[in-house]
Amino acid sequence: MLRAAVWLFWKDLSLELRGRELLLPAAIFGLIIAMLYGFAFDGGQQVLRPMFPGLLWLGIFFSSFLAVGRAFGVEAEAGQQLLMAPIDRGAIFLSKLALNILLTLVLTAVLTPAFSLLLGVALPHATWLFLWTLVLGVVGFAAAGSAMGALTVQTRLRELLLPALLLPFTSPLLLGAVNATNALYGKNPSQLGSWLWLMAAFDGIFTLVPLLLFEYLTEV
């Protein structure tokens, strides 16, 4: 299973490196969101500071959502050949998960400084803890996105259905990420640990559960 997953991952990655079909539009979309936030909330004002963690994470989630949604969409449009191939669904899930994690990490690496610059709010001083928060949040979103993407790949109106399934599902992750970031800005800093644990638990559970369940998808 692992070998198949690695092979599939390389296939997707080389496709992405050649065409940049996922990353570029998603990154641009994220930057546009940052700009629109600036317009809508009068950017550069001090008022924005307490809202910054929420704005940042919504921006990251929405633009990651584009990339994550496309990862399976590619297979759907390619006539679902991969889904008919005799490959373990777990392997497909793992490869897409790896791809999604990579894409969303790159996205976050671009968007976080961009949000900070455009909205005029400095990033937290505790760099390592902040990086951990970002990674945990993004990995969880990628895991949930891969699971929901796999489940919706064979539906009609896939692009409309996915947000309706994924965004309520990841609401605890959003709460965890926003509150952990708030804690890094000095708002209830004692809570930081429990929020990070919550996100880690979300990441672990929703990497394992789909992996265990997806063998059933192979049967149909």
Place this chain on the structure above:
Amino acid sequence: MAVEKQFLEYVFFAYSAVFILIFLFVTNVWRRTRDLQQQVDAMRDDEEPEGEA
């Protein structure tokens, strides 16, 4: 007394809201089931003579 009346109105609305929801669900399922059953019966009537022939 006026406050009590207002409260009673809220209680009334809450119970009615629940009843209306259940009523809509039940009638909807009921009607659709009857509709489907009629279609099935119609097909059965069509089929029987053919089956004998």
Place this chain on the structure above:
Amino acid sequence: MRYVRWLSLPLWVVGLYLALIWVPDVRALGVSYRIFYIHLGMAWTALLAMTANFVLSLLVLMRRKGKMETDRFAQASAEVGILMTTATLASGMLWARVAWGAFWTWDPRLTTTAIMWFLYIGYLLLRQAMDDETKRRVYSAVYALIIFVDVPIVYLSVRWWRSIHPVVFTDTGMNITPQMFIAVMVFFFATLVLALDLIYLRAFQDKVRQELQERRARRLGRLGY
């Protein structure tokens, strides 16, 4: 099942009488607390229906036989669960308006219920968007298992979140008198029987629909398509 159906009606009548007339007023809570009886019964039944959906989805995946029937009941229990959740939210919001002064507060239970509502609406949307019956069965069962795992996490996260923010209200430690307990239980059983009946009815409807579909297919086959 046919006889159980008629049990629901007297239970409802008795429940209404108990909750609206028989139980004495509680001074501290005002008349509006009478919403509590229908509210709690609905909420418990909704949770039970979602749990039934989880168990049935598990059976769909694990068992070899009777998948179609099990799947039908899984879908029906999700639908009835959503109905009951909607009723819980509706009655709860009216109660909250009186008791806390706002239709919506970000109370952990309220927020979790709302998110659960969205997750199970998603279950129905997913089912609706898949044409192949076998695939729909397995995919929606997997989805049902995943979201059932998500609900406690949602609850935990919302509770932590609220414990940080200023608390809008504190839980009034409601002392339940024996009378109140009886009224609550009667309403709970009334709702439970109703829910079972509705699930049965909805599953039956789906069976008829399937039969119709099969007959149509057979007829087309006979006509030489």
